[in-house]
Amino acid sequence: MRRLAAWLHRRPRTRLGLLLAGPIAWLVVIYLGSLAILFLNAFLSRDAFSGATVYQPTLDNFARLLEDPYPGITIRTLGMAAVVTLTCAVLALPIAFFMARVASPRLRNTMVVAVIVPLWASYLIKVYSWRLILAEEGILNEVLGAVGLRGPGFGDVAVWLVFTYLWLPYMILPVYAGLDRIPDSLLEASADLGGRSWMTFRRVVLPLVLPAVVAGSIFTFSLTLGDYIAPAQVSTTIFIGNAIYAQFGAGNLPLAAALSLVPLGIVVLYLLVARRLGAFEAL
Amino acid sequence: MSIGRRTRLALGIVTVAILVFIYLPIGLIVVYSFNSGTTPAWPPVGFTLDWWALAVRNSGLQQAFLTSIVAALCATAIALVLGTLASIAVARHRFFGRESISFVVVLPIALPGIVTGMALSTTFAQVGFPLGFFAIVVGHATFCIVIVYNNAIARLRRVSGSFEEAAADLGADQWLTFRTITLPALRSAIVAGALLAFALSFDEVIVTIFTAGGVKTLPIWIFQSFRLANQLPLVNVAGVVAILLSVVPVYLATRLSSSVVGART
Known part of the structure; x- marks a missing residue:
């Protein structure tokens, strides 16, 4: 030795x-x-x-990508990824702000762990749980029924809810880190110059935390693009992942391979844009 | 920024609401695993331990659980070695293509699972490598490398290489330096990485579907049981076990290392 x-x-x-x-x-x-x-x-x-x-x-497989139903599926998937990303950002900002700027250091550390841990908890079971929640006689309809409302049931709204639920921690963590990095002095300066809370948030905090939001959106966006299990569990809607899986299952590997280049290309483009927005430094 | 009392209160309420949103579906599974009813109907009909007793005796479930544990241990072992080696190479050496190493390491987890799964299953079929347990391990190890790598490299970047140089100046050879300087500095980071890799492998379903052949891991068992109405009460029990076996290692990892946050992509 x-x-x-x-x-x-x-x-x-x-x-x-x-x-x-x-x-x-x-x-x-x-x-x-x-x-x-x-x-x-x-x-x-x-x-x-x-x-x-x-x-x-x-190049036939690539030509097929431009024929029905694939452009529609691509647009639908992109739309879902965008809406899920936006929802995650809107939900992540207040909780991340609370963690970074209101909570005591001890509570903050506990909360970081509290957000990380469920992110790793069984993906399938989290999806399955939403099937229980959204079921006809499930908890959501039961609770909303008490005030005369109904849950969305299974369908596109359910897909949106499940994706938002699954990827939310991926958005909270970078946004929290981004807010935590903003020096107190900047916020004090804004207050000294007469900026009220909301004004400071909009004009100082939001622009500074944007790269972190974009960093989080890399996860929420690309994870939504590639998933085929969650949508199939709570809806019958076809997204890109489902289309790829269907072709693979039908034995048409060449078309499945060509189709899988669609989410791949979109993710690469998205990463390039995110890098320009400074998201990689915020990861 | 001075945050007004009302703003604090509002933020607090929203924060609690979001935490409830995050934890409620997980808690619900635990509740249903003790529910004597067999449908998703709310509220639960009554309390029972029958499903747990049935689950413990269910041989298919036992087998799947065991397969998952062994596969996760094998994948973690491979990822531990390859991830640590790659992190030392990138953090302590300069060479052509160093940047691309970090890129290639992240790729298996950055690309959608369905792409990785199809690629591996196609290739295995082409070269005659049988689908099944070993194929699962190869797939899992591939995307677990990055977890160990990320944890190890974050630590190596914080620990200066000059300690290693000092050891060498004092006459320690490579092996002694590695054993007494590098490894102790890395230990908790790679243990955290290994715990996370285990959790990730134990939970993985998409790549597994493409590589499993007929072998069932716990997630595959759960996934296939979705379609079997009489099996659903057992799914709740398997779910609680699956959650615990990924959550406990991750919790321990957060105690050991600060770079858990973005480790899973």
């Missing part, structure tokens, strides 16, 4: 090579290699009769 260590000390390149060999082999060969194989499939096609893959390069 000693001699090996001394030998390695004189060869930093070998040392580096040994450190990186495992991770690179795993991530580049297995993972990137798999992705490459998937995307090569997007350029193949499937024989309509035998169902076998035809090894003849084609």
Whole structure:
């Protein structure tokens, strides 16, 4: 061991090579290699009769993306991702503000843990719980029924609620961190110059916390784009994820692969915009 | 900013409401797992321990639970080694392509699970690697690497490399330096990373669906039970167990490391 260590000390390149060999082999060969194989499939096609893959390069799958129903599905998914992101931001701001600016340091730490922990709790069970809540004779209709109202039941509103519920902690945490970083002196200066609470919030706090909101939106937006389990549990609406899964399940891997480039492309574009807005520094 | 009393009160009320919104659905599962009724009807009909007793004796559920634990342990072990190695390479060495390493490490968790799942299952089919337990472990390890890596690299950036240089100047060889300087500095961060990786793997469902073949992990068992009406009371019990087994490691990790916050993407 000693001699090996001394030998390695004189060869930093070998040392580096040994450190990186495992991770690179795993991530580049297995993972990137798999992705490459998937995307090569997007350029193949499937024989309509035998169902076998035809090894003849084609752009047909990409042309299919522009045909019904896919543009509608894409727009619907984007709309859902936008609404979910907006709702998460609106809900995250007050609680994050309370954590960063009102709560005592002790309460603050407890609350950070209280927001982190449910974020990791079983994803499937959180989705399933909403099926119980939204069921016809479930708790929501029971409680709202007492005041003569009804819950939304299953459908698009349910999808919106479930996504908002699932991704909210991903928005709260960066927004909290962003608010926590704003120096007190800026807020005092605003107050000294006559800015009332609301004015200070709108003109000083909000612009400063925007990159953190964008950072949170990376999660809420891209997680909504790729999910296919949650919508299928509380609605019959087809989103991009469902469309990909349906094609994969039907054995049309080439079309599924081409379709999966849609959320991928959108996420990459979104990341580029987010970087321009300074979101990466706020992560 | 001086925050008025009314504003504080309003903020407090909204905050409590949001926390209730976050915790209510989780608490509801616990309540339903003791509900003697078998439908989602509210309020619960009565209290029973029958579902828990049934769940403990259900061999399919037991098997799924065990598979999940073993798969999560294997994936965590692989992620622990690869994530730590990669973090030391990136934090302590300069080399061409260093930036792309961080990028490749994050990719499996940044891309939608369905993309990762399809890519792995397609490739496994192409190269003749059978779907099943080992395929699950490979998939899970791939997206768990980033969790360990993020925790370890955050720690390495805070601990100056000059301690390692000092050890080397004092005659310690690479191995001694690693054992007595680097590893102790990293220990709590990689333990936190491992706990989070375990929680993530234990809970993962999408990539697992694509790689499992016929093997059932706990989330797969839960997912398939959604369609079996007579199995639903057991889903509540399995759910409570699943929540505990991801929440407890995460809670412990928050005690060990401050960089838990953004670890899961």
